[in-house]
Amino acid sequence: MVEYIVIEDAEGFLAACETLAAGSGPAAVDVERASGFRYSQRAYLIQVFRREAGVFLFDPSTIEDFSPLQNAIGQVEWVFHAASQDLPSLRERGLEPPRIFDTELGSRLLGHERVGLGAVVEQTLGITLAKAHSAADWSTRPLPASWLEYAALDVEHLIDVRDVLDAELAEQGKTEIARQEFQAVLDREPKPPRDDPWRRLSGLHSVRGRRSLAVARSLWQAREDYAREQDVAPGRLVPDRALVAAVIADPATKQALAGVKEFNGRASRTQLDRWWNAIVAGRESTDLPADRVPSDTLPPPRAWADRNPEADRRLKKARPAVEARAEELRMPTENLLTPETLRRLAWAPPSEVTADSVGTALAELGARPWQIDQTSQVIADSFVASLNADEDVSATDS
Known part of the structure; x- marks a missing residue:
């Protein structure tokens, strides 16, 4: 069994930080969230291990200021x-690493076929981890x-x-590659909010007409507001398919909405007034959404020939x-170059194609130097x- 200390009060927190500061070498860090259960992506448990210090499990609900841990x-x-x-x-709790080592990403760069934590621990150390609680509701108290033992094992090894x-990366000549990739993860900016996040409703393609789209938008926003208020994952309140079903059913009354199977x-029923009010608001909206919105998404490759x-x-x-080059490097193609990057470059290449001009275009698309x-x-x-x-095809045709 792994030894660990659960930190749930200020005195214990400060003592744990002092112990970690006196440890040696890197710090192993992991976070448990309640994805699929809660609206937020906040940390409900933060695990830290350092040699000569041990494993500490911090309960963020009992700790207001994490700066002592950052300092440690x-x-x-x-x-x-x-x-x-x-x-x-x-980062939401003010914790920011100066540099990182990512064992999953490192395993991908090394060409390991299985890169889940359990598989990587078994491949590298010969230790089998029981991965029984990865999808648990970590907001449970x-x-x-x-x-807790599962959480401690996530950082102990x-x-x-x-x-x-790290030794394997050096042996394959990939130390600098890994350094650049780890830094890219650390430097990556969060994606900006979508202009119309409600358009991601699953099944929205079956909704026809701008007025119906306005109702879908209104229902989505009502669910989002309630989910945020309750801190519950939106889909656990009313699934996407149910919202879309309500739009398509076009109920004439609140009672008719309740009758939509x-x-x-x-x-869906405990908040029936909320959903009916959203439907009414959507129907009365003067700001009707467009049937389609402009997008910089490329067409699917199957349509390119035409x-x-x-x-x-x-x-x-x-x-x-590129696939052949990735195979030579013994890594997945998507780690050598993402398919989206290659597609964008193929769709709109430099006016004069040379290695230098292609390299400049790749850099503009976010590719790393390596x-x-x-x-x-x-x-x-x-x-x-x-x-x-x-040119050969044109010459043959002529």
């Missing part, structure tokens, strides 16, 4: 598994002992895993070449080859 470990590397999932919740992966969910045949040929030449080094020449050669193929 804020100068050392923080080790995560899938850091991008945990960083927003930590008190937390069961079995959950992470430093040892980091050391094994597909309009279900735990708050809509942009030159881009289609560029993509078909470049994609296997990715540019590994792919710019490959992509440039592929684009030129596709152009030559175009």
Whole structure:
């Protein structure tokens, strides 16, 4: 069994921070949220391990100011598994790592087929973890002992895993690649809010007409407001499909809405007035949403041959070449270069295709220096080859 200390008061918190500050080496950090249960993505448990200090489980609901913890470990590397999932919740509490090591991302760069924490721990250390509570409601209080032990195990072995992966990265000549990728995770800006988040309602494509879309928007906003107020995941109150069913049913009265069988969910009837008022507000709205909104999303590649045949040929030449380069590097293609980046470059390439111009375009699309080094020449050669193929086809046709 793993040894850990649960921190639930100010005195214990300060003592734990002093112990962690006196530890050695990096700090392993993990966060447990209540995704799918709560509206927020706040941390409901923060786990920290450091050698010569031990494992501490901090209950954020009992700690107002996390600056002592930041001061204790804020100068050392923080080790995560899938850091991008945990960083927003930590930053919400004022916790910011100076640099990171991500064992999941490191495993991907090394070409490991299985990159979940349990698999990585088993591959690197030969230790089997019981992953029984990953989807639990971590806002539960008190937390069961079995959950706490699971949470402690998430960080207890992470430093040892980091050391094994770090050596493997050095052996494969990927230390600098990993450093750039870890820094990119740390530097990544949060995505800006969507202009029309309600358009992500599952099944909205079946709603026809601007007035009906206004009703859908109004219902979505009513659910969002209530979910925020109750701190409950919106889909647990009324599922997307139920909101869409209410729009399509177009009930004439509140009682008719209550009679819509597909309009279900735990708050569908207890908050019936709320939903009916939203429907009425949508119907009375003078600000009707457009049927479709402009988007910079590229068309699906299957449509390229008709809509942009030159881009289609560029993509078909470049994609296997990039895949081959990824295979040489023993890593997934999406880690070498995201498919979206390659598609955007193929759709709108530099006017003069060279390795340098392709590299500049890749940088503008957010590619890291190592990715540019590994792919710019490959992509440039592929684009030129596709152009030559175009000329051969034209000569044959003439």
